[in-house]
Amino acid sequence: MSNKTQTVGEFLFDYLHKQGVNHAFGIPGDFVLGTCRWLEKSPIEFINMTHEPSVGFAADAYSRVTGGLGVAVVTYCVGGLNMVNSIAGAYAEKSPVVVISGGPSPSDRRNDSLIHHKVRTFDTQRRIYDEVTCASTVLLDPETAADEIIRVVAAAKANSRPVYIEVPFDVTDMPIKAPSLHASKVAAPVSDKDSLAAFVAQAAAFINQAKQPVIVADVELHRLGLTDLAVEFAKKFNFPIASTLLSKSVISDKNPLFIGTYSGTLSLPVVKDYVESSDCLIMLGAFISDVLYGFTKANIQRNNTILCTSEKASIGHQHYEGIVLKEFIEALLAAPITPRAGFDHPNPYAPYPALTDAQRAEQVDSDSFFEIIEQGMPDNTIITSDTGDALLGAIGLRTTKRNTFIAGAYYLSMGFGIPAAIGACAANLGGRVMAMVGDGAFQMTGLELSTAAKFGYNPIILLLNNDGYGTQRGIIDGDFNKLQQWKYTKTTDLIGYGKGVTVQTKGELESALKAAVADTDNLHFIEVMIPKGDCSRSLKRVGEGLAEQRDATKRQKTPA
């Protein structure tokens, strides 16, 4: 034990800082004020925001762009229970966010007092978080608090999933006992040797007999830090690589092996055809979900797949147990696989030609929006994308740096884009942060731009205004898809920060983007008017698919 005894709150943030955390997101409240004071004294910067749903999204995005832990600090119940959705998204998409909540005192618990913020029992919040985290602890005892913090943080890293740490308001100021010596040792997972050998042998044989092997590099590669390994594997044997909408920027678009982003119906046809006609899809770290792998029907024949994730390993319909993804890729690298001669795969990314003057006068629409953005954004731009056409239309958007396209592409919660931009701005990775968000999503969490104002961040906000819940119109329309039409650029007046402009034509968008990119001292807010009813080609395909699926299900279920 060192000479200087730390308190529980002091140790907590000191330990997180040593784990690489430089920023924490949160909102104070009476049960967590003491812990906030320790955070303020720590080397971690406290980004205090306006509303808890945004706090969870920002911490999640921070984790995604930095590749490390995100930290979200909230008060008991009225704070924590207001962030369940964001943390559920982090759980679903494997983002290691450490939720730190204030809590009542152990003595309140012993007396079973009816204290404010309590719902049913003192454990209501923890029980709820147990559904959306992989480990949790309530630090009732400073004697064991250090070990508990280390255990739970290690679980977040090992599983790449959120965890929950509740710090009672009084315990945060108590002296902590030094961690026990074994506390920080977390054994790395190990494969079943024989099972791995059998899996690799069959995989190598399957690959060698295939005509057109394709690697699908999915999100777990990023979360588990295995992207370089997967790229090395692709390079050694000359296999083309696709990403998915969830892992979109895991591979640079400039990598000559990269063939584009695959997500079933959403994909550009050339990418879709190439992936779906492969007789050997090597799917690494994939989430096989409806949206990412085809909304309406299986587009991929299972017989043609080798799948390895943190949870599953299979070739066709044969499953293997006890396989660790990292060890599988390492073993493939050393396996007797015949390299392919050259690149016979398509390159879907011809650069867009510059706009003509006639085009500049045209009304911008969903598809031209993404083309103009791609042409105008600097290479190191970090994009956060909200659910809706801001995401689905972005499938063809080229990003040349890795980990620079951040979106909740599996969980698909609206309201992610703006708070995620705050998280990315805080991480301060050098590139400009650009948020793409629809009008419906903006009405949910858009005013979190207040936090950009407070901390002097300079994101570029691209609001796609298609006058309502456009994505839903293609499925079932009704008055419920209508929104109050805001004067969105007035947002900058309300928060007293940034410059706003509304654009109607392609030329106006091009100019506004150019001005925003040139002016790095300001938040720029560009409202892009999209004709009502218009949507991207990808969204059109999805809407048709979903409507079709619902009709098919109905026909199947409804007695005639």
Next chain:
Amino acid sequence: MSNKTQTVGEFLFDYLHKQGVNHAFGIPGDFVLGTCRWLEKSPIEFINMTHEPSVGFAADAYSRVTGGLGVAVVTYCVGGLNMVNSIAGAYAEKSPVVVISGGPSPSDRRNDSLIHHKVRTFDTQRRIYDEVTCASTVLLDPETAADEIIRVVAAAKANSRPVYIEVPFDVTDMPIKAPSLHASKVAAPVSDKDSLAAFVAQAAAFINQAKQPVIVADVELHRLGLTDLAVEFAKKFNFPIASTLLSKSVISDKNPLFIGTYSGTLSLPVVKDYVESSDCLIMLGAFISDVLYGFTKANIQRNNTILCTSEKASIGHQHYEGIVLKEFIEALLAAPITPRAGFDHPNPYAPYPALTDAQRAEQVDSDSFFEIIEQGMPDNTIITSDTGDALLGAIGLRTTKRNTFIAGAYYLSMGFGIPAAIGACAANLGGRVMAMVGDGAFQMTGLELSTAAKFGYNPIILLLNNDGYGTQRGIIDGDFNKLQQWKYTKTTDLIGYGKGVTVQTKGELESALKAAVADTDNLHFIEVMIPKGDCSRSLKRVGEGLAEQRDATKRQKTPA
């Protein structure tokens, strides 16, 4: 069975309408679109809002002002999990809100598909809601759906607590089987006869020997529809009545027996002294929480109390089991209790004198704010109050109609005030709706005024701008209590609706309120500048109390 077969979605809203529901609050999403379509076709008006946390608050407030059910319609996980905090508040404060969520198809569940929005299992959302509701159902089978809907709605009414109904996106369109005959019969709870007799006999004796009996009429009287019965009891025996901050408007301030609102440290001294010096407090339907009955220490001696709630019955330290609150009050009415001769209790509510010209020129502060509001608001005003000084300072605010002061005074979640005003506006009870909200709370959910714009509501918004989280400054201060200072009145520009004004002096507030009250065609937004550091007398007492409590706990826990 009637000739016309209804679908599940059709039956659901038809049944809720028959239970007195005229408005439902919600946000569409793909899993709930079909159900939204049935809602739109039903006689219930669909108030679609901007963000789910607000939906829960609005439905809760609707329930509180109407005395009936609130209904909140959301999509699966990304919607429902974004509303957990609001429903937790409804659970904690006993508001019967029916949560209707879309959900995946039974066939998705059978195949265990990885569909978008799913977190851990298909039941994640339901399991979470089981922590904050008193009954739940997933309508997987249209054969039993009608009985399930009736069972769960009956539970909401019987327990006055939220319930959860998940409607799979395809099941909503399937034909429903008529409910079975026993489905709607829910037996009213009945007391243990002997226990009740013993309780009433002892209570009557205890009351008769007391010098100063006082009734504390708390929130369950409102939730269980027992207010009239309690007032009858008070009137028959000439007992004075106090409310609490949570039940504030359960008794009209014009009732001659009413002595004011009691909430421990927060109370006006004259009310506090009278209640705490009572040797016989008859506490009906009370939540004995820290905030409502004294933040820092027990102000009430248990030996002096008769307590009866839906869960507990006691006199001093003696407990009785099997007591139903309604039957207890009925039995007290018939018990041999000696009526008191007259009113010897204080009347704390002398009307405030009109402002002098000199006063009109003074800077408005927290205390004068409430005085000016009380003088200027019409009798039938419905007030929604957010957490912070907008609530704590309001303890002395007189409301002359019943059920017209709505606040989350026990659960104390910030962000309640504006969405609650939307719920109250939708209920359309005749009186003008006035929301009182601090700047911190406004940054959370204030833009929900968009919904007022969309539906043409005319609330008066009173924003108390004290430049940050004022309530917390008195406990522990730090940079984390600072907010970006918005130009709040620009809200009306952003949403394109309403009139905004900022006031600094008492005279300006008086005039702005007068203009707002006179103009019933518009939303009026009045930003009231409160000097930073200033707060109401009640909040000062609370802040001091909390800081004291934390220090005391620390001294007790920290080894020297």
